[in-house]
Amino acid sequence: MRYLYIVNPAANGGKAAKTPEHIRAFYQDAENDPNRSWELPEYEIQLTEAPGHATELAQAAAPNWDVVVAVGGDGTVNEVCRGLIEAKQGTLGVIPAGTGNDMAGGLNLPKNLREALVQLHLGHEHPLDYGLANGNVFMNSASVGFDSLVAHHTNQIKLKVRSHWAYVIGLITALVSFRAPTVQLPKNLPERAGWGGQKRDLCLLAVCNGRFYGGGFEILPDARLDDGQLDICLITNISKLRLLSLLPTIFMHTHLRQRRYVRAWRGRSLTLNMLGSAYLCVDGEIIPLERGESVDFQIVPGAIKLRS
Numbered sequence: 001m002r003y004l005y006i007v008n009p010a011a012n013g014g015k016a017a018k019t020p021e022h023i024r025a026f027y028q029d030a031e032n033d034p035n036r037s038w039e040l041p042e043y044e045i046q047l048t049e050a051p052g053h054a055t056e057l058a059q060a061a062a063p064n065w066d067v068v069v070a071v072g073g074d075g076t077v078n079e080v081c082r083g084l085i086e087a088k089q090g091t092l093g094v095i096p097a098g099t100g101n102d103m104a105g106g107l108n109l110p111k112n113l114r115e116a117l118v119q120l121h122l123g124h125e126h127p128l129d130y131g132l133a134n135g136n137v138f139m140n141s142a143s144v145g146f147d148s149l150v151a152h153h154t155n156q157i158k159l160k161v162r163s164h165w166a167y168v169i170g171l172i173t174a175l176v177s178f179r180a181p182t183v184q185l186p187k188n189l190p191e192r193a194g195w196g197g198q199k200r201d202l203c204l205l206a207v208c209n210g211r212f213y214g215g216g217f218e219i220l221p222d223a224r225l226d227d228g229q230l231d232i233c234l235i236t237n238i239s240k241l242r243l244l245s246l247l248p249t250i251f252m253h254t255h256l257r258q259r260r261y262v263r264a265w266r267g268r269s270l271t272l273n274m275l276g277s278a279y280l281c282v283d284g285e286i287i288p289l290e291r292g293e294s295v296d297f298q299i300v301p302g303a304i305k306l307r308s
Ligand SMILES: Nc1ncnc2c1ncn2[C@@H]1O[C@H](COP(=O)(O)OP(=O)(O)OP(=O)(O)O)[C@@H](O)[C@H]1O
Pocket: 008, 009, 010, 011, 012, 013, 048, 049, 050, 051, 052, 053, 072, 073, 074, 075, 076, 077, 079, 097, 098, 099, 100, 101, 102, 215, 284
């Protein structure tokens, strides 16, 4: 077997830059381990140099390596997958080394680097789905609403403030400036979703392939990355204060009971018409949505090969 590791040294606030030395140390120890139950592969480590670089590296690597391993967070996994999709071949591996690692959480991958590496070597190939949001690939989640505005402000502030204060200031700025955009929902929503054909003020829409989102919120506990379906959670017509008080209930899995404001369902696609502007967040990347634009989500079943 031949493994190429693509490491994003900027992931987890720059802490992922240390992972290459940990990976090399893992293989050195494995070489001398008499109890090792897997074959040592040939391997190479490449570092990304800028956003988007992981896609180029993965696309070039796909025909030449048995497994292309994304070492980073959700953004890095997304970029590597885009490279494999472009190349129309290749097998993905994931070593969580980002901040939130939501997709890795949905795959139940070990958080510990050495344990994740062992699982990778003992693993088998599984098909995974990916999603498209207005044509943009997402492996874990796409969202519109309050959370995307927080992410947008935080990204801007991070350019000037390089600490956790960026998140705090981002949250406060979003709280002050957030106006829930009105959306026109499609008529053909499943019965479970209700609200079909209605205009609602959208506070938060999470369209998920994995079950975690936003850095550890298990917003759709039944979502599976290989079930050929999108899991969707929509929160509408709720004040900012009530939205904030609802967020902690996600940790207790009681948020889905608040049917006055919250609906969850499963489907292969969803199209909304935006009657106000908003931001779309696709695996952490922010894309503006203009008033009058529609936003379209689709699932592409079983199109990524994962070794795990
Ligand atoms: N060499 C680099 N320098 C700066 N940024 C990079 C580099 N390589 C990749 N990036 C960008 O780093 C961003 C963050 O990466 P990633 O999402 O993997 O980590 P994270 O934000 O710490 O984790 P998570 O998304 O799981 O919370 C991505 O948008 C990616 O495009």
